[in-house]
Amino acid sequence: MTGARAVAAGIAALCLSAQVQQPVFRSSTDAVFVDVSVMANRRTVADLTLTDFSLTDNGVAQVIDAVTLARDPIDLQLLVETGGELRTLVPAILKDAAMVKSLLLPGDRAGLVTFDSQVRTGPSRDTVADRGEDGTVLFDAIAAVLIQREEPGRRRVIVVVTAGVDTHSMLDRATRRRILERSQPPVHLIAVGRRPIAFVIGSSVGPDGMPRTDSAMRVADHSAALREVADVSGGRVFALDGEGSFLDPLRQALDEFRTRYVLHYRPKGVDLPGWHALVVNVTRRGSYDIRARRGYWRD
Numbered sequence: 409m410t411g412a413r414a415v416a417a418g419i420a421a422l423c424l425s426a427q428v429q430q431p432v433f434r435s436s437t438d439a440v441f442v443d444v445s446v447m448a449n450r451r452t453v454a455d456l457t458l459t460d461f462s463l464t465d466n467g468v469a470q471v472i473d474a475v476t477l478a479r480d481p482i483d484l485q486l487l488v489e490t491g492g493e494l495r496t497l498v499p500a501i502l503k504d505a506a507m508v509k510s511l512l513l514p515g516d517r518a519g520l521v522t523f524d525s526q527v528r529t530g531p532s533r534d535t536v537a538d539r540g541e542d543g544t545v546l547f548d549a550i551a552a553v554l555i556q557r558e559e560p561g562r563r564r565v566i567v568v569v570t571a572g573v574d575t576h577s578m579l580d581r582a583t584r585r586r587i588l589e590r591s592q593p594p595v596h597l598i599a600v601g602r603r604p605i606a607f608v609i610g611s612s613v614g615p616d617g618m619p620r621t622d623s624a625m626r627v628a629d630h631s632a633a634l635r636e637v638a639d640v641s642g643g644r645v646f647a648l649d650g651e652g653s654f655l656d657p658l659r660q661a662l663d664e665f666r667t668r669y670v671l672h673y674r675p676k677g678v679d680l681p682g683w684h685a686l687v688v689n690v691t692r693r694g695s696y697d698i699r700a701r702r703g704y705w706r707d
Contacts, residue, residue, distance in 0.1 A: 442688065448694060484518040507655060523546070684704050
């Protein structure tokens with residue numbers, strides 16, 4: 409079984425298991441908790457109160473019982489692409505990854521996952537070329553991390569450093585979205601390189617990270633797929649050229665995550681089972697960039 413197929417088989421099995429578990433979205437029998445990021449002019453807005461927010465659940469206006477600032481310690485899961493177009497940048501990227509601890513506060517934790525045609529915990533001990541393999545399983549790697557269980561009393565955030573190229577993921581869009589909708593952590597993507605959102609399907613990749621011209625290929629613009637991952641989970645997409653360090657956008661993502669609000673409410677006027685579409689707005693006068701999950705599942 410190839411690396412990509414083994415990853416997909418493992419994810420599929422876990423997905424079947426996850427579908428019968430309680431949704432990871434934080435809720436209780438009669439309450440829902442929604443993480444919300446509010447920014448203005450690229451800066452976090454940290455002085456909002458209960459009266460500054462409005463929220464609808466499946467189109468029905470809800471009464472927000474309380475608004476608090478999130479204070480639980482953070483579990484950062486950093487996913488780093490080590491193949492494809494980023495192959496030549498891997499030493500610099502992993503060097504930066506070793507400095508991630510400097511961005512953490514007491515009580516925070518960080519873990520590293522690397523991926524190319526395989527997904528692994530920690531740095532890779534070999535390369536795709538050494539294994540005689542090609543390809544990148546970007547979306548399968550994200551799914552593999554998303555379906556991990558949330559630890560009570562902690563807040564998890566996922567940051568992915570990638571060139572935005574996916575050649576061998578086997579999970580389809582519908583499955584990816586179901587996983588996103590049933591998971592709690594926001595997913596931020598740091599797109600590195602000159603072609604951060606270019607997907608090559610059905611082609612092999614040469615040593616320079618570019619598609620081989622002697623193989624049949626179909627190039628498709630899947631930029632919407634990356635944005636969907638960020639939007640559905642309440643994350644962001646950061647663009648980074650090949651010369652910069654991902655530590656700067658990572659710092660931005662962590663600072664934003666630490667200043668998120670938690671809205672508490674009890675759903676009224678809506679059926680509990682099934683999908684709940686959420687819309688959060690700030691009623692205070694001004695222009696705001698609001699990030700929150702698009703919804704949640706209730707059994």
